Amino acid sequence: MSSYEARFRVWRGDIEGGGLKDFEVEVNDGEVVLDIVHRLQATQAPDLAVRWNCKAGKCGSCSAEINGRPRLLCMTRMSVFDREETITVTPLRAFPVIRDLVTDVGFNYRKAWEIPAFVPPEGVGPGEYRMFQEDVDRSQEFRKCIECFLCQDTCHVVRDHEENKTAFAGPRFLMRVAELDMHPLDAAEESGLDRGRTAQDEHGLGYCNITKCCTEVCPEGIKITDNALIPLKERAVDRKYDPLVWLGSKIRRRSS
Amino acid sequence: MATGTEPSPTDHRPPSGVRGAGRAAIAAPHLRTDRWWLAPAATAAGLLAFIVYSTWRAFANADYYAAPYVSPFFSPCLAENCQSMRSGPNWELFGGWWGLSPAILILIFPLGFRLTCYYYRKAYYRGFWASPPACAVAEPHRKYTGETRFPLILQNIHRYFFYAAILVAGILTYDTVLAFRDEHYAWGHMGLGTLVFLVNIALIWAYTISCHSCRHIVGGQLKHFSRHPVRYRAWRFVGKLNAHHMLLAWVSLVSVSLADFYVYLVASGVFDDPRFF
Numbered sequence A: 001m002s003s004y005e006a007r008f009r010v011w012r013g014d015i016e017g018g019g020l021k022d023f024e025v026e027v028n029d030g031e032v033v034l035d036i037v038h039r040l041q042a043t044q045a046p047d048l049a050v051r052w053n054c055k056a057g058k059c060g061s062c063s064a065e066i067n068g069r070p071r072l073l074c075m076t077r078m079s080v081f082d083r084e085e086t087i088t089v090t091p092l093r094a095f096p097v098i099r100d101l102v103t104d105v106g107f108n109y110r111k112a113w114e115i116p117a118f119v120p121p122e123g124v125g126p127g128e129y130r131m132f133q134e135d136v137d138r139s140q141e142f143r144k145c146i147e148c149f150l151c152q153d154t155c156h157v158v159r160d161h162e163e164n165k166t167a168f169a170g171p172r173f174l175m176r177v178a179e180l181d182m183h184p185l186d187a188a189e190e191s192g193l194d195r196g197r198t199a200q201d202e203h204g205l206g207y208c209n210i211t212k213c214c215t216e217v218c219p220e221g222i223k224i225t226d227n228a229l230i231p232l233k234e235r236a237v238d239r240k241y242d243p244l245v246w247l248g249s250k251i252r253r254r255s256s
Numbered sequence B: 001m002a003t004g005t006e007p008s009p010t011d012h013r014p015p016s017g018v019r020g021a022g023r024a025a026i027a028a029p030h031l032r033t034d035r036w037w038l039a040p041a042a043t044a045a046g047l048l049a050f051i052v053y054s055t056w057r058a059f060a061n062a063d064y065y066a067a068p069y070v071s072p073f074f075s076p077c078l079a080e081n082c083q084s085m086r087s088g089p090n091w092e093l094f095g096g097w098w099g100l101s102p103a104i105l106i107l108i109f110p111l112g113f114r115l116t117c118y119y120y121r122k123a124y125y126r127g128f129w130a131s132p133p134a135c136a137v138a139e140p141h142r143k144y145t146g147e148t149r150f151p152l153i154l155q156n157i158h159r160y161f162f163y164a165a166i167l168v169a170g171i172l173t174y175d176t177v178l179a180f181r182d183e184h185y186a187w188g189h190m191g192l193g194t195l196v197f198l199v200n201i202a203l204i205w206a207y208t209i210s211c212h213s214c215r216h217i218v219g220g221q222l223k224h225f226s227r228h229p230v231r232y233r234a235w236r237f238v239g240k241l242n243a244h245h246m247l248l249a250w251v252s253l254v255s256v257s258l259a260d261f262y263v264y265l266v267a268s269g270v271f272d273d274p275r276f277f
Helices: A033-043 A106-114 A133-142 A150-154 A171-181 A195-201 A213-217 A224-240 A243-255 B038-060 B103-115 B118-127 B152-178 B192-209 B212-220 B229-242 B245-267
Strands: A003-014 A017-028 A063-066 A069-072 A086-090 A097-099
Touching: A003 A033, A017 A033, A017 A086, A033 A086, A063 A150, A069 A150, A069 A213, A106 A171, A133 A171, A133 A224, A150 A171, A150 A213, A171 A195, A171 A224, A195 A224, A213 A224, A224 A243, A224 B152, A224 B212, B038 B103, B038 B118, B038 B245, B103 B152, B103 B245, B118 B245, B152 B192, B152 B212, B192 B229, B192 B245, B212 B229, B229 B245
Parallel strands: A003 A086
Antiparallel strands: A003 A017, A003 A097, A063 A069, A063 A086
């Protein structure tokens, strides 16, 4: 096993201020950035705050920015960097910092709360749900989300414009709207809730300019833009901007 | 250009975005160490090259027909001032009052299709408007309303341009069939131009069909695929193409320019179309 000394710059501080601190730290074969952050805690900075849990890319806790790119600390191998390179680790820059690498991601939970939940179909009890695989494929892709919030962090709509946080749900929660709107048993429409329309009117879908950063950073490889956001935009067009679709739905409703 | 997001020394406005209150105190607008500027710069250069070339060709209004080939920039030709093309796409819908290049009348539709295309939107928002220039690179704008207001709310009419693009692709297919004639309009011949047209029309169709609006219309709008097996298969097919939408957008842009340039070279007498049979 070979090892070397890597140069790290880690942001230390809190809401009052802070800065990048330099470290030299041992790196061994097969390690990931989170291992190095833990070594820093063990050897040089015992009070370094970092949020982590599973070390397997499934809990979504250790989101941070490595060399300016939103990534999971536990899924970023040290072998992808040059040994001479200085590796910069900062907290997520779209959210308020709490301390060191830990940010307050409460914005996301508030947005999650604003999305109306799955509406159970009438007359079908628990345990009686039956669906065809081809009908749930689309929603199941979105269920892979581990809620690391890297997509929320990288989305320039809120990252660069704090004032948009009120109006814009962000890619993760627009994807949640898409997941429910494509769910074969969701009875929102029957209950008077038009998810396609609310995506535009209440969750700020129009702010998305589909520059695909959310897709680029997703550690689960979910095609957020192509499979959730753009289909949702097309559904909003059906409801709001396409008179032919509107006319067709009126005629169908009248004849049924 | 997409680079240069550092604040100017005369900018005295309070910091916002990633440098705003509450965020980790980092002065740099981004900490990326890779060549993040390369992709938007290359995109902007490629799109600019096409804009310059197509503007020159459209306004030049010459050398767009060399029997049996008609430039895709001028097809269908909708004004009276069009060159007469035997059995070609001459439809004088605009009569004699139109004095400008007839290319302008038709280019609006494919250009509108590409301008509102979900891939090209990403390309020019990043490349020309730096919104954002690259992922996690701070954009230079103080305010952002995205596609919620005029004029960008008009991006929602993409599907209408898609319908128009289908018609245009149909006419270009007709032109490609006509390319199986020789310069004396006799059928059953093929030249290098025919091959250029065949490749171009295949790429134009692939790009058009791979459109996100097409994917939605053929099946994406459905809630239950299991009740519509034919549309489900169509949706899956379009989805496979759609995964290559960016590639198809670029290669079809190049191919349509090359097809036009080929006609220009033959029509202006630079060389004769090599005939295969």
